[in-house]
Amino acid sequence: MGAKDRDRFSTATRLRLLGEQTAARVYRSQTRRQARRSRLTGRAALLALVLCSLIVALAYPIRQYVAQRAEIEDLERQRKQARERVEELRDLKARWKDDAYAEQRIRERLHYVMPGETGYIVIDPHPVKQTRTHERAADRPWYANVWDGVDKADRSDG
Numbered sequence: 001m002g003a004k005d006r007d008r009f010s011t012a013t014r015l016r017l018l019g020e021q022t023a024a025r026v027y028r029s030q031t032r033r034q035a036r037r038s039r040l041t042g043r044a045a046l047l048a049l050v051l052c053s054l055i056v057a058l059a060y061p062i063r064q065y066v067a068q069r070a071e072i073e074d075l076e077r078q079r080k081q082a083r084e085r086v087e088e089l090r091d092l093k094a095r096w097k098d099d100a101y102a103e104q105r106i107r108e109r110l111h112y113v114m115p116g117e118t119g120y121i122v123i124d125p126h127p128v129k130q131t132r133t134h135e136r137a138a139d140r141p142w143y144a145n146v147w148d149g150v151d152k153a154d155r156s157d158g
Helices: 003-009 011-097 099-110 142-157
Strands: none
Touching (some): 011 099
16 A cells, blocks of 8 residues: 555545535535525515515505595585485475465564564664674664665765
8 A cells, every 4th residue: 555545544634525525515505595595685676676566556546546435435425415405405495385484484584563463673782793794684684684785885876
């Protein structure tokens, strides 16, 4: 056996070869892990890009959908209010068809009295100061509204 063969079978040589082989395996393993990590990172980036594009693509239609739902709810509320108002007006119309109700309202608004009755208008000794613009015409006697109209017409000519 020569010196070369002895070196081949010596413990130090075998340990060195085992160390080199192990180092090579570890290096290959790390390289594979890094390659796998880089592929996962690329896949993750692609997935993130796809998700972002889906969010961007769906954002406007979803916003439109939500806005339309809100508009539909608003229109339904308005429809309900309109139906309630129609019912109120139907009730009022039916009340005005009753002669007793009509007579009561006419007497109240126009300050009419029946023959033989005496009409009184009570004037408040401590009235609340209001300008005529804040008074509602329906709350005032009809003749006051007539005279106000005459006064306004007179002022506009002069």
